[in-house]
Amino acid sequence: MAETTVVEKGMTIFLDVFRRADRKDDGKISWEEFVAFFADGIMGKEELRTLFDDIDTHKTNFIDPKELCDYFANHLGPFKEILSLIEDLNVKVSNMLVSTAQSYPGSSRSNQFTARFLMGLVFNQVCAIQHPLDAATDALEAQAKEEGVNIIAVQPEDVREKNEELIVPGRIVRRAKRQTSKQTTYEGNQNLSGTQVALEDQVDRLAKLLNRMEKKVNFDGLVDEEVDITDDKIVLLYQQDLTVKDGQMDSFKTQLRKYIEVTNSAPGALTMSVRSFKDTPKFSIYEVWTSDDLRARHLQAQGPKEFTDCVAGMTEKRTESVVHIPSTWWRRD
Incomplete structure (x- = not known):
């Protein structure tokens, strides 16, 4: 973006919104990009067009960063203070995560316990804030759908330019655990302190660090074990x-997101991880399960089965292996 857009505290998140909506990265949001990002499965085409024109105060048929920020600035109401607090929270959580990640490995076990306890405490408090927001958002969407039952919701393909690549609707991305984006910054001449992301990004970051602290296979200090073969408990590490x-990359990632969500909450699933390899179409999916039966049952459920069926048509090569790991190696303390 060529120009610097100066915004007050609580508004910098909309520069991040602009950057994500500006798919062509040309410093402006076209009508097609606007629909791709803001279409929510509720608003009709004419309704969104009216909103687009209201934001486009310069009447250029494009929206620039200042126009977007000015529009939302006039409609924030009670959200303004919350967004300002989230900016502060983002910076403080980022500092805390960096500090903890640096100090944790060399700390004593008692100090590590304290760090895990405090991390979990913060995580639970942030989740407690998130849950009523989820419920309120769902209620507002349900009400809007009832009121607009006769309105045909606009879809990105309704306004897609010729030869344009498939667009994943913004609402689909937002509904995936209501995430906004990975951390991004507005690259103008202005030096913004930190990145402005949604509250849920911080929930995920806290969860990931806490998960790494509490749950990992213990390959440190292994000892010889003599076990009763009739009572040998194992966990299974599956690799795809x-x-x-x-x-097929966009479609594959969409299906993979759904599979990760349903698998993480499945009975018997201990953890899951995905590795993608830079500049290649290759992925490795790792899952740790308490039993093969539970995983087999999981794969027959509708969501996982849909992923398996879709992957068969989206991939050229697919291999799977499994390693049996002593359950005592699965460390939680």
């Missing part, structure tokens, strides 16, 4: 290696 076909 996939190569995605050309043109």
